[in-house]
Amino acid sequence: MPDVEELDPEVGEDTDAELEAAERDLAEATSALSSSRQTKLLLYAIGAVAVIAVLAVWQDLLTVIAVGITPGAIYAMIGLGLALIYKASKVFNFAQGEFGTVPIFVSWLILSAGAEDATGAVRDAGVGRLIIATLIALAAGVLLAMATYVLVVRRLQARGAVTTLVGTAGVALLVVQTEIIIGEASVRNFRKFVNGSPCFGSEVINDVEVCTSPLTIGAAVIEWQTLITLGVLVVTALGLAAFFRTQLGTALLATSQEPFAASLYGISTNTMNLVTWAAAGLLGAIGGLLAAGFTDTFTPGAITSAWLIGAFAGSILGGITSMPGAVVGGLLLGVIQSASNTWLPSSWPGRPQIGVFGVLLIVLLLRPRGLLGKEA
Secondary structure, eight states, rough: OOOOOOHHEEEEHHHHHHHHHHHHHHHHHHHHHHHHHHHHHHHHHHHHHHHHHHHHHHHHHHHHHHHHHHHHHHHHHHHHHHHHHHHOOOOOOTTTHHHHHHHHHHHHHHHHTBOOTTSOOOOOOOOHHHHHHHHHHHHHHHHHHHHHHIIIIHGGGGOOOHHHHHHHHHHHHHHHHHHHHOOOOOOOOOOOSSOOOOOOOEEETTTTEEEEEBOOETTTTTTTTHHHHHHHHHHHHHHHHTTTTSSHHHHHHHHHHHHHHHHTTTTTTTHHHHHHHHHHHHHHHHHHHHHHHHHEEEETHHHHTTTHHHHHHHHHHHTTTTTHHHHHHHHHHHHHHHHHHHOTTTTSSTTHHHHHHHHHHHHHHHHHTEEEEEOO
């Protein structure tokens, strides 16, 4: 009878070790699957709570958006000019606000010449005069921006970004003081392009036709000025997108990315920078006129004091090197200000600033280049 081979004890030990390893792997897989299920359930729960919260405040949310969208669009318009100059020449332009305030003064001077009543309000000067005043005001903003570049920025740019920044701040202070000397430090009324809001129903009360069904979103009445502001922003953004696809726009981008290489191809960096500042002046002028129409009033340095810091914050929020980022950041800024006024405790001073700079800080901590920004 043949001998039966005895089992190797090492083989048995290896088998036990493999079984234990398989059991551990199975336990880990089960734990991971359970953890994954718990994570999904948690996400579903958070999503459900978010949906319920949105539905609960839906009316307020619509009102917040409707109230914040107009100032947000103005921030976006001014921020486009800031982002354009920074993208092209790496300069934070503190004179951008005055590219908007000077056109307001020019437009007001043209419209109020012989048409100002005893209260200081400008009477209806006619559509033709309004269009002429607007075109001349836009030209004033462009000329001021070009003069700022030629007389100040181009001379200081070689000395560093900080020196150039201080130079633009000096231009802003000089222009504000000039506005005070010419127009006095007083609040003046400014005519909107169109008064009222779209109306879907009206009644005659005491021989006066009164709109009873204006266009509303949530609890907010949407005025014609809001629709004009949004329309101008959309047209401007699309125009910039089309411009950067042209030969001149491509040359401008090439100059901003690699000035030396662009000069080797025969592109004049001075000319491209001048075009950039002219475009920023136009954007600032448009933003300034829209802001004055939104507030109905203006003072010397109005855009610098009331809108410039917000436009800077919006540009940084969206990404200071990104044109779309300036638009998104400006619109978000306006909505955040409106939400802060609505939902933060009324006893808190500076609610809009708390909301804006709180969100800005969080975004910059998580994404230092802004929401849509790229490496400068």
